[in-house]
Every structure is written in C-alpha cells, then in structure tokens.
Amino acid sequence: MNIVSARNIHKRFGQQEVLKGVSVAANRGDVISILGSSGSGKSTFLRCINLLETPDAGEITVAGERIVLGAGRAARSTRLRRQIDRMRGELAMVFQSFNLWSHLTILENLIEGPVHVQKRARAECIAEAEALLEKVGIADKRDHYPAHLSGGQQQRAAIARALAMRPQALLFDEPTSALDPELVGDVLRVMRALAEEGRTMLVVTHEMSFARSVSNRVMFLHRGQVEAEGPPDELFRDPPTERFRQFISGHR
Template sequence: MPDSTSELPMIDAKGVKKHFGHQEVLRGVTLQVARGEVVAIIGPSGSGKSTFLRCLNHLETIDGGSVTIEGEALARTDAQGRCSYVPDAELRRICAKMGMVFQHFNLFPHLTVLENLIEAPIVVQRMARDAAIARAETLLAKVGLSAKRDNYPARLSGGQKQRVAIARALCMQPDIMLFDEPTSALDPELTGEVLRTMRELADERMTMLVVTHEMGFAREVAHTVAFMDQGELLAARPAREFFADPGNERAQAFLHHML
C-alpha cells in the first residue's frame, strides 16, 4: 500500500486543461498520486488518458491548471489564466524524477540492448561508463534479459522490447514511473511477461501511474483506479471499491463492456 506517512503527493495535478486547436482534450483533470501508490487510469480510447500522462512530464504543455512533482511546481496558472512553466534547467531536473514507458517501446534500433540502457546515464547524468554498465546489467537481470544484453532490438520479441524499455527507464533511477498503455501493442501471449515485471515494481513500492486496458492488472495491482472519459476524470476510487461500484454511470458501462 502507499506510504500514508508521506506528507506531499508524488504527483499533484490540479485542474489540468489541454487543447489541440479547437478541441478540448483535457477538461480540468485533478489527480494526486501518493508515494508508493500504483494508480491505473482506464477509460475508452480518445478519453485523454495518454495526453494527461504526457502533460505530467512535459511531453505536452498544459493550457491551464497546475502540475507539481514531489512538492515542486512544474507548471502553474496565475489569476489571469496565464499558464507558465519553471525555467528550462529546473524543468529538466524535475522531469528527470519521472521515467516513461511508451506503447511502442521507442528503443534505439542501431544500439544493442546494453547500449540502449547506458546511453542516457552516460550522456545526461555524466555517469562513468563502467558504473552505467554495472547498473544496466543489474536491471537487465531484474527483467530477466541478461542473455540479451548484446542483441539489437530487431532480434527481440515485443515483450522483450518492452521489458528493455522498462529497464532503460529505471536506469535513470526515477522516483516515479509513467506507463502509457505498455501492453497494447503486444500479442496476448507476450503481455504477461511485461505485466509480471510491472507487478514486481509495484511490490517494491515504486510509485506508478499506468494508463492501461488490462483490467486484471488494474484490479489486482493498482491501489487506485481512475476512470477518464471525454477529457474528464469522472471517478477515482480504491481498486476494490471501484470494481465493486465505480460510482459513475459511464464508468459502470465501461466496466460492463470490458469485463
């Protein structure tokens, strides 16, 4: 369970708004994530789930509201409705607290598995190569892929690629892991190995925000389930309570369809 003694939420998003042209994609989304908490965000396609996740680590800019990470403001909106971000150096430092795993892996095809893992620690964190390799090898063992360290991504299965992507994100030692539908591009038989890795992270009390269609994962692993539809967060309840009664008609209809 999340650490109830921690005073500040790891993620504190308030009234987050986002437009793409005239389309309002996020309509004032508010969500807090506590230290060690696993939050699953579910909902129909096009509901704004992935956009919300990308707004948290500045892959998308917000048009209103605020985002605070571990007590540090990333973006806020003033009384006149002007949204502004912290200076670039501070922005990069705060965003470095978060690791991101995407739907389509985003591995560098010209680098081996090991090289994919050590690239950012060496270039961004200025880590010594030997130390980066040692960290990478530990994480490859963690995700069960030590034997693939010298392979190129093209020689891996989809499930293996996603586990490498998780290890690569962990190599930067983030405090928070964001997952954007990490199994949706995988064949069903490969989904289980990725979800097992994510369960292990949850068991280690990694703070995780997971956009997913995997209802089993949401029910069994998440502490909190948040339901989004049409750019709004309509329900957020403890997982057991949510699946018993989400407290929202649209969420209930979604569960009926998915289960």
C-alpha cells in the same frame, strides 16, 4: 508528501478540449491505474505530467519541484526548459510502442540517460544496467539491437531503461497495447513486481485485471474529466456511475 501531482490540467488541440481540469496526486508507493475509452484523454493526461504535451493550464509538482503553466508562460525560456529536463529525469516514461533507440544496443539504451544526462560514472551505470536486465529477464539480450527482440522483450528493455534513470516515479502509457496477447503476461509480471517493490507508478492501461489486482487507486476518465476515482475494490464492486459500469463490463 506527494511525489507527483498534477493539478487542474487543461489541454486543447485546436477546437477540441481534450482535458478539462484533471488532477492526480501520487504518494510514494502508489500505483494508480488510469482507465478510459479511447479519446477520453488518458494518454494526453499522462503525457502532460512529464510535459511531452504542454498543458494549456495547470500545475505540476514532482519531488517538491513545481511548474505552473498557463497563459503567458513562455515554454521556451531556458530556465523553464532546464527545469522540465530535470523533472523528466525524475519521471521515467514507458511508451506504448517501446521507443527504444534503434541505433544502440540494449545495454547502450539503458546507460544512455544515466551517462549522458545524469553524468554518472560509466562503469557504475553498466553494472546497474546489467542488474536491471537480469531483473526483467533479458540479461542475454544485453548486446542485441532492439530490432532483434520480440515486442515483449523490447518492452521489458524499455522498462529497464526507465528504471536505469533511478526515477521517483514511473509513467506507463498503455505498455501492453502493442503486444501479442501471449507476450502481455511477461510485461505485466515485471510491472507487478515493481509495484510490490513499492515503486510509485502511474499506468494508463486497458488491462482490467492489472488495474484491479495491482493498483491501489483507479481513475476513470471520460471526455477529459475524471468520472470516477477510488480504490479498485470499491470501484469495481460498486461502480459509482453508469458509464463506468458499462466500461468495465465491456472490458471483461
């Protein structure tokens, strides 16, 4: 069964139709890289999956819970809002610019969601958060504030924060695009370890080597549609379309 699926997502901003019916389905343990040049709609698509953008039409299923969006669906109804909040808890998001809460220490950032959204016991959350910080290699930054960390450390903290929610799947929105080249490696190493653990991940990225060697499926978006899709070996060895060939040759 799919852990996350989005079917036929449409989204327009004013006159511009950004997504023209994009679908994805991830099973447990899938690592799906979403590629595309800027303006292809890949980030918008990812944000539609956890409804940070509200799609104009489409259907999203997370861990068996289904949300259908379309004309006439009031996004403001309390029932739907609760459902969206619940669903977002299952889909932790890692942002391009980290988005750590600046008024909380790293540890407080990690336990914020578990304690206040999921209402789990504080002591248990702290123990788990410490283990996660250990895992991403910044245990010593526990009591520092985000502003005191380097970009790479902040992004690893953000990944730990996402994991602390015990999500069904992780969404990454260009997690290395805001980092200095020498810091990218640390973050990618953590992501690779997560993939090897069998985490379900959807990753919008420009890192071709990551897409190629870590993910088991690649989606290439162009102008709001899926232009190519498949296992990375096949796709990179034998590009199905001319545009995808150009895209990967431009990113080597």
